[in-house]
Amino acid sequence: MAAGLQFSGVKTLRPVSLRGGGSSCCLPVRSQRLHFASSVASVAEFSNASVRSCLRSRVLRVSCDGRVVDVLEKKETKNQSFGEAENQLTCVMKFGGSSVASAERMREVAELILSFPNERPVIVLSAMGKTTNKLLLAGEKAVSCGVTNASNIDELSFIKELHLRTVKELGIDKSTVAPHLEELEQLLKGIAMMKELTLRTKDYLVSFGECMSTRIFAAYLNKIGVKARQYDAFEVGIITTDDFTNADILEATYPAVAKRLLGDWDFDPAIPIVTGFLGKGWRSCAVTTLGRGGSDLTATAIGKALGLREIQVWKDVDGVLTCDPNIYPRAEPVPYLTFDEAAELAYFGAQLPSPPPFLQVLHPQSMRPAREGDIPVRVKNSYNPEAPGTLITRARDMSKAVLTSIVLKRNITMLDIVSTRMLGQYGFLAKVFSIFEDLGISVDVVATSEVSISLTLDPSKLWSRELIQQASELDHVVEELEKVAVVNLLQHRSIISLIGNVQRSSLILEKAFSVLRTNGVNVQMISQGASKVNISLVVNDNEAEQCVKALHSAFFE
Ligand SMILES: Nc1ncnc2c1ncn2[C@@H]1O[C@H](COP(=O)(O)OP(=O)(O)O)[C@@H](O)[C@H]1O
Ligand SMILES: N[C@@H](CC(=O)OP(=O)(O)O)C(=O)O
Known part of the structure; x- marks a missing residue:
């Protein structure tokens, strides 16, 4: 289990009075901390000024087996703008x-x-700035550039130059970032040597x-x-x-x-x-x-x-x-x-x-x-x-x-799934969604009739996988669905989401469809979610931007 989950065993020498939720109690702070760890509501109690002033006393650090390691005195701080210790984080x-x-x-x-x-x-x-993008690009280049060239990847030079220039211009010590830049270069050499960039390494890489x-x-x-x-x-x-x-x-x-x-x-x-x-x-x-x-x-x-x-x-x-x-x-x-x-x-x-x-x-x-x-x-x-x-x-x-706002999500995959009637209606819906569950793919927008389902796939779950894996997963989804349905996989679609007061959905839809008709756009799927703030329309990718502009003019200008 991660170290952050454990409680270090910090406790004060004296009990404190804690008020919260209308009752008050008197406990050693260690117990309070363990108590607040189990309930988010109690965090607010912990923030309570009276508790804090008690906490700012002498503090014992104890090891896991209960031995006293050291006694810490609260330091007096002369802090330019954020001075008084009574003041809490806001x-x-x-x-x-x-x-x-x-x-x-x-x-x-x-x-x-x-x-x-x-x-x-x-x-x-x-x-x-764009450091994260550059780091990812550097990692991808490192996979195929060879160990000897890893130090010369353009993106690495850019990142070094940006960070060293920044510390220089701010008048702070180069050592603030130099060890990280050195380690970053070593990491890229390691990727070049392994000729592989795993998702785990990617995360470590961008953390720099x-x-x-x-x-x-x-x-x-x-x-x-x-x-x-x-x-x-x-x-x-x-x-x-x-x-x-x-x-x-x-x-x-x-x-x-x-x-x-x-x-x-x-x-x-x-x-x-x-x-x-x-x-x-x-x-x-x-x-x-x-x-x-x-x-x-x-x-x-x-x-x-x-x-x-x-x-x-x-x-x-x-x-x-x-x-x-x-x-x-x-x-x-x-x-x-x-x-x-x-x-x-x-x-x-x-x-x-x-x-x-x-x-x-x-x-x-x-x-x-x-x-x-x-x-x-x-x-x-x-x-x-x-x-x-x-x-x-x-x-x-x-x-x-x-x-309130019009949102566009491009490059969506949509599935039209029509039942072959091998299963009853309940069985059909259950089977379709169990296939997605088994494959760990979430669904974004759904519309159903008695014998068919249209849905879009949540790309964020697919994005985290390698492209080749994405393609094979889609094939796998279709293969599984085809056991109970006729499946049509439609790519290059966009979701236009109309965010606002869905209590007025008739007004929104009347206006939206009038705009879309004027622009000659056919909506391929429509869904009004239970959230009551969003109506989603699916259109072709190549029509989507034009639709958003026209809808914006109609609703906001
Ligand atoms: N509806 C929206 N409202 C505001 N910004 C949006 C919207 N949709 C997309 N954006 C883009 O999101 C960017 C967010 O600002 P940015 O400073 O890049 O944020 P951050 O650095 O926190 O990621 C904007 O520059 C804008 O280009
Ligand atoms: N640097 C990360 C995290 C992040 O939130 O960045 P930003 O706030 O600039 O979008 C990224 O680019 O994804």
Whole structure:
């Protein structure tokens, strides 16, 4: 089991009074910590100021067998802006790759953080600029370039140059990243020698991006007199499944992260600078990643773990927009969203991770921890902090809401499955879905009649596999389905998701179909999910962009 799951056995010398849920009790802190580990609700109790002030006393570190290892005194901290130890961590601020792409951007981000003197944030960072894409490309080249050429891979030179230039321009020590760059080169040589890049190695390879950006930023904050402490997510308690390149965060993460970050903050306050995107596989103990764009999920998971007031995700756009600005530049910011709307938007907005560019506004799973912890998420523009951005909360005034956003998911595989009537209706549906379950493939959009099912396959589960494996898996699905049905595999389809107030579905559909008819587009499948915020339409890939533009004009302009 991963080390982050274990409790280190930190306890205070005296009992504390803990109030929460209307009752109060008096227990040694060790018991409280074990108690809060078993319940997320108790994390909020742990954040309680009265508990904290008691915790900031002398602390015993004890070994697993109960021996006292050392006694720690809380240090007095002279901290420029985040000074008083009574002050607690207030929010998460996550900055994506575009926000920390250069030394200049890092300076601006530091200024931006300091422009909120009342906040004591946990900072989550992605890799600088396009570092993740470059690392993946370097890994792919290493497979076939030969050991002697591995050091000369263009992408490696680019990454070295970017990081060394950044530390130089920020006036911090080269040693902040030099050992990582050295190890990265060795890793690429290893890949070249093995002529193989496994998913596990891929995750280790890309982790260098976040490991370096956070070290640079923490060193820079310390240099300008703002006390900061760097954390690697895989050391801090982000525990995941072992699904390399697309891992899920496990429940054990929340108490583990709270224990580590709150414990350190209580003991010696310094702004935590945490690597986004990364985790630690609970069985393998190896570095995992949460899927492309996964730093958003790191941010919301930390927000939930610490029971913080707000989670801010800072992007290069003025918030969540009415559609992808790369498809239609006249897209406009959406001021308010519910978690449900944002989750659907993020899920159906997820793009193929390769080839680059790879642009999605929010990680598809990122709303889950925020919704579970009921913590507002604010999407802001780090290039334009004045813009109000988008506020995502549990509920919002829907009385005037019709359509909120239009989302396009391209390159989808659709299956038309018509029963051969060998099975009854129940047996047919059950058989079809059991085939998907057995093969570990999830389904996105479904429409059924008595004897047929049309569905689209969730590409994110397929993306994490090698291309050749994807093709053989699709063949396998079709082969299995053909035992009970006539199957038509349709590729190059797109899902257009209309996110909004589905209470007004007739109005939305009337308008949408009028636009599609005018544009001569035939919808091949339609589904209104139980979520009540999303109507999905499937069209041909080559018609999809034109449809999104026309729908945007009709609904928003
Ligand atoms: N509906 C949408 N609203 C806002 N941005 C979107 C949307 N759909 C796609 N995008 C793209 O997502 C990008 C997200 O911003 P970015 O700064 O790249 O985030 P991060 O660095 O956190 O991944 C935008 O630049 C934009 O191109
Ligand atoms: N660096 C990772 C994780 C991430 O979240 O990045 P960004 O916040 O720049 O999308 C990626 O590119 O996928």
